Amino acid sequence: MKARLFSSDRMFRILLLLCTLVVPVVAVAIVSTLIANSTEAFEQFGFFGFIGSADWNVTAGSESYGAFSFIAGTLYTTFLALLICAVLALPIALFCGEYYPGRMVSKMLATVTSLLAGIPSIIYGLWGFFTLRPLVISLGLSEVGCGVLTAAVILAVMIVPYAANLSIEFIRMVPNDLKESAYSLGATRAEVIHRVVLPTAGAGIFSSFILAMGRAIGETMTVTMLIGNTNNIPQSVVDTGNSMASVIANQFGEADGLKLSALIAIGLTLFTITAIVNMIGKILIKKARV
């Protein structure tokens, strides 16, 4: 029997293909829109001139835009958040993956962490502003309460689920005979964790933190509400600043002309950095899973 040219089978496969094509189309549209709308700024200041300059002057006539303070602000908040996140996520991963795997407490803890991932970022921002900020002020850390530290603390709580969930998986994958041989040599539990579990699962844990970092870099609302929104390079952990995402959120609304282009250029930079970080994370995870 010969297959008909327009059999329902074939039509359906074409329909599936068409639906799938939406993904590349959207991806190309995003990248080309970002590039097309940011050329004005990149042409004006040059690629490295834009990325490397910390000048952000909106006064008409002497307009000058550079993304460096915001890149610095993003890196600052992200790394600080990752540091705090590691302190929280590693114990969770050990608890659920090594000490009590498959037990009721672990399942409850996993539910709690996954619920943390579900809370909308604007609610984190509200809570951070009205609960954490007064605390930062009363501790005398900073006068305004907003700043890199405040944003990073909330950001850390937000990315804990992403870092913890994957780390649990990798810790559970550590072969039992490896651990048992260490025990049989007289190692204590802490030593097994230190010498066997963490080194074996290390690559996977590291890659899950890279993926969590990808989330932290692009997080917008929380950082916008908590970082203080000043166009400078943060000088200390309690100084105010702006991240790439927060400067877009704050200034895009009333922007036009060169400023609009500069903000879209920051968007392109943010997109590129996030994409690279996520890509590295995915590759590392694939390698760690083998």
Next chain:
Amino acid sequence: MTNDMKRRIVKSHALHYGVCTIAALTAVPLFLIVLKVLVAGIGGFSWAFFSESAPSVYKTLIGEEGGIAGGIIGTLLMLLTASAVSVPLGILAGTFMSEYKHKKFAAMVSFLTDLLQGTPSVVLGIVIYACIVVPTGGYSGFAGSIALGIMMLPLIIRSTEEALNIVPTTLREASVALGASFPTTVFRILLPNAFGGVFTGVLLAISRVIGETAPLMFTALGCASVRWDMTKPMSAVPLMIWEFWTDANLQELVWSAALFLLLLVLALNFLAKYIEKRFT
């Protein structure tokens, strides 16, 4: 027991207790956030809160309370529109990905799906602004729903793909052996058997975008009145929080809106968990 050994055992116990303590601490932020939102927001729940439009500056001054009806309707309409397009599209694309997983094209789409999923939502907002809002001449509910739809798409594709991948091959072989066509196999055998995973994925995708503010700020913009027309600027619950959160007179409205949003998200998450358990 030697002293050295005692020291090692004590160290091991210390790590155990340390891990337990910090792990338990994770529940603290969740508890504190839910508690704060609940305490600050529950008082504002009233009929007016759900049925009235946002208060104007003047109304706020004379102490009249407003509501978030405009935001609720905007969120509902935009979510419905986004889901109406992204859910079928995502399920069919996910079917393709699971069906052709060893093809080069599928690997490329898989890579791009990751790229889309990782795109910061604020970037998506400015892209839709440049692509849709500027050419169509203004902010609109449709522009907002496109942004939300694009955010949902990769999540639905991934969950569908994963759910289909764990459907036993024997089932599909049995279907093909009985002479069922490919569409019949997909709609009568594969998708129904993957229903739990697919539906959970859809719910989680909705719960993820329902609280999104950044992609709506430059697309749907927000609107002070209750509006059903999606070709005009439109409000959403998170947008209303963003609009009023610094207004000292409207703190109760802001926290009530936050509570409403939080309850929605938690309900969707629990429903997703239940369905996952029930059907897999």
